[in-house]
Amino acid sequence: MTLADPKVFMEPMLSEMLRVMKLELEQVHERIDQMESAHKRQPQNVPNLRRRERVQPREVRVEDEEPYGAGFDEEDDRDSVVGNRRHGG
Secondary structure, X not given: OOOOOHHHHHHHHHHHHHHHHHHHHHHHHHHHHHHHHHHHHOOOOOOOOXXXXXXXXXXXXXOOOOOXXXXXXXXXXXXXXXXXXXXXX
């Protein structure tokens, strides 16, 4: 076996990677256990817990009404912007 043999480098690298992954997974499993135990401690008979998290419906706005009146369209808007630029406004 020579110094440049890939097994010389691969075996220690693999064992170190396995060690690190085991440590990481151990922390993940601990966190999962904490979350599960916290979930078990919460009261299970709270009715409609998710219903409170929903956004309350807003007042319905009439979409048929145009905010600038029926005769105002995009062309009028564009003309007013261009006109204001010309007159320093």
